[in-house]
Amino acid sequence: MYSLSEVARVHTDLGPTDIDHLQRLVANWGLLADLSFTDLLLFATDASAHRGGTAASSTRQYVVLAQVRPTTSQTLYPSDLVGSLASAVERPLVDRCYRSGETIGADEIVAEEEVAHSVRAVPVRHGGRIIGVLASEGLPSGGRRHGELETAYLNAFGHLARMVSVGDFPFPGTEDPLKELPRVGDGVILLGADGRVQYSSPNAVSALHRLGVVVQVEGATFGQLGLDEAVVRNSTGQRQPATAELSRGTHTNVLVHAVPLLGRSAVVGVLLVLRDISDLRRLDRLLVSKDTHIREIHHRVKNNLQTISSLLRIQARRVSSPEAREAIEESVRRIGSIAVVHETLSREAGDDVPFSDIARPIIRMVEESLVSPERPVRFGLVGDSPTLHADVATPLALVLTELLQNTVDHAYRGPAASTEGDDPGQVVVTVTGPVELNGRSSVVVEVRDDGVGLPEGFSLETSTGLGLSIVGTLVCNELEGSIAMTGRPDEQAGTVVTVTVPLERRTD
Numbered sequence: 036m037y038s039l040s041e042v043a044r045v046h047t048d049l050g051p052t053d054i055d056h057l058q059r060l061v062a063n064w065g066l067l068a069d070l071s072f073t074d075l076l077l078f079a080t081d082a083s084a085h086r087g088g089t090a091a092s093s094t095r096q097y098v099v100l101a102q103v104r105p106t107t108s109q110t111l112y113p114s115d116l117v118g119s120l121a122s123a124v125e126r127p128l129v130d131r132c133y134r135s136g137e138t139i140g141a142d143e144i145v146a147e148e149e150v151a152h153s154v155r156a157v158p159v160r161h162g163g164r165i166i167g168v169l170a171s172e173g174l175p176s177g178g179r180r181h182g183e184l185e186t187a188y189l190n191a192f193g194h195l196a197r198m199v200s201v202g203d204f205p206f207p208g209t210e211d212p213l214k215e216l217p218r219v220g221d222g223v224i225l226l227g228a229d230g231r232v233q234y235s236s237p238n239a240v241s242a243l244h245r246l247g248v249v250v251q252v253e254g255a256t257f258g259q260l261g262l263d264e265a266v267v268r269n270s271t272g273q274r275q276p277a278t279a280e281l282s283r284g285t286h287t288n289v290l291v292h293a294v295p296l297l298g299r300s301a302v303v304g305v306l307l308v309l310r311d312i313s314d315l316r317r318l319d320r321l322l323v324s325k326d327t328h329i330r331e332i333h334h335r336v337k338n339n340l341q342t343i344s345s346l347l348r349i350q351a352r353r354v355s356s357p358e359a360r361e362a363i364e365e366s367v368r369r370i371g372s373i374a375v376v377h378e379t380l381s382r383e384a385g386d387d388v389p390f391s392d393i394a395r396p397i398i399r400m401v402e403e404s405l406v407s408p409e410r411p412v413r414f415g416l417v418g419d420s421p422t423l424h425a426d427v428a429t430p431l432a433l434v435l436t437e438l439l440q441n442t443v444d445h446a447y448r449g450p451a452a453s454t455e456g457d458d459p460g461q462v463v464v465t466v467t468g469p470v471e472l473n474g475r476s477s478v479v480v481e482v483r484d485d486g487v488g489l490p491e492g493f494s495l496e497t498s499t500g501l502g503l504s505i506v507g508t509l510v511c512n513e514l515e516g517s518i519a520m521t522g523r524p525d526e527q528a529g530t531v532v533t534v535t536v537p538l539e540r541r542t543d
């Protein structure tokens with residue numbers, strides 16, 4: 036499937052502003068297909084055969100730049116025609132329209148199709164020149180009388196097609212070309228030049244009912260129906276499409292898109308396309324309330340964890356063995372670090388938390404646990420603060436707690452620790468990320484102290500402490516990351532622990 040601009044570049048001599056005009060036409064022409072109940076094809080003259088000096092043939096060739104099918108009727112073209120060529124002989128109406136600059140409508144047998152198509156060929160004018168032909172193709176009505184809806188839609192299409200032929204459609208201006216006009220599906224209202232409703236489709240009547248309009252709408256103005264007229268006024272005043280959302284209570288929301296129908300000099304009417312977006316709005320509200328719900332649950336989990344911590348603390352006070360007490364206190368800290376994550380998630384919208392929002396309270400918690408230290412310790416947090424998903428934040432919070440606690444427990448204690456002077460110990464947590472490592476977006480957390488360093492012959496693999504085995508399990512198994520523990524590279528005393536963890540969990 037080729038894009039319009041690709042086909043135009045390869046096959047035509049159209050300049051960028053012409054291509055832009057055609058692109059904006061195509062962005063908005065679903066409405067035209069729906070109103071006309073026909074397939075639309077956009078033709079431009081094919082210049083590729085004449086390039087390179089050899090005038091290959093005298094008959095003009097046309098190339099299909101774009102195609103759209105109606106949602107209100109069956110398509111004549113199940114296949115994709117974009118990029119295909121047709122000669123002037125095969126497409127006489129398109130050719131006549133292009134050469135004369137007149138809109139031409141007739142029934143013709145389109146090559147390779149056995150049935151007659153009713154074709155209306157509309158010249159596409161831009162800057163006073165014909166730059167293409169819009170062909171609207173459907174089955175002939177065969178003398179059948181049109182119903183009210185068909186008549187009204189075809190009437191609106193007639194206005195829009197005329198606007199295409201004089202360069203008034205697509206509308207010039209600043210509107211985002213990617214913002215498509217709504218399709219006819221949910222309802223159409225046609226206003227006359229006097230602003231009174233000439234026709235409203237059954238779906239439009241239903242939408243108006245939901246907005247509380249229960250009176251006969253034909254013949255009334257928007258204002259008389261109790262609806263906000265601003266959207267109509269804006270579209271006719273500015274000769275540009277306008278959009279508004281009409282609502283009733285909190286349950287009904289209808290998007291109204293107003294397209295002015297421009298006559299030779301004045302606005303001859305307004306085409307209103309309605310779309311009921313109540314369900315969309317309800318979903319929006321539901322998502323918001325779901326989000327508050329999730330936050331509320333994080334809050335409760337945090338409270339429960341705090342209760343568990345309190346119970347353990349009470350129990351710690353009752354045991355006499357210092358070893359047992361210490362073990363319970365470690366558990367209290369681990370639970371506390373999980374509570375930190377839930378606390379943060381209860382304040383944030385969504386499942387993501389910035390790293391520093393977790394690291395800061397954990398540092399504070401470890402600082403508080405420093406009971407009568409042999410040497411005071413200061414903590415610093417530097418570097419980035421990548422966003423962590425809740426899945427990653429909880430184990431990483433536990434890991435950070437263990438590493439910080441180890442600096443307090445081991446780096447500044449014991450026979451090797453210097454007690455000279457009152458030089459405090461310095462522990463710095465450095466965060467780098469997100470960084471791309473092994474093809475995965477990762478975070479690198481380094482905990483560096485200037486303490487006594489690792490014991491002689493220490494190795495992570497053979498270490499039997501509970502803290503580092505928790506760290507190892509979480510980092511290597513759960514987070515699929517890696518961990519390294521070394522002396523300081525700068526020849527100074529101390530330890531550096533580096534943890535590297537992917538930010539995204541694998542989904543499988």
Ligand SMILES: Nc1ncnc2c1ncn2[C@@H]1O[C@H](COP(=O)(O)OP(=O)(O)O)[C@@H](O)[C@H]1O
Pocket residue numbers: 437441442444445446484486487488489490498499500501502503504530
């Ligand atoms: N920052 C550090 N400085 C010096 N030694 C450390 C440091 N971190 C860990 N260690 C050494 O690693 C050992 C294992 O730590 P860990 O698994 O947390 O168990 P625990 O803290 O209960 O002793 C510690 O006993 C200590 O000898």
Ligand SMILES: [Mg+2]
Pocket residue numbers: 437440441444500501502503
């Ligand atoms: Mg430890």
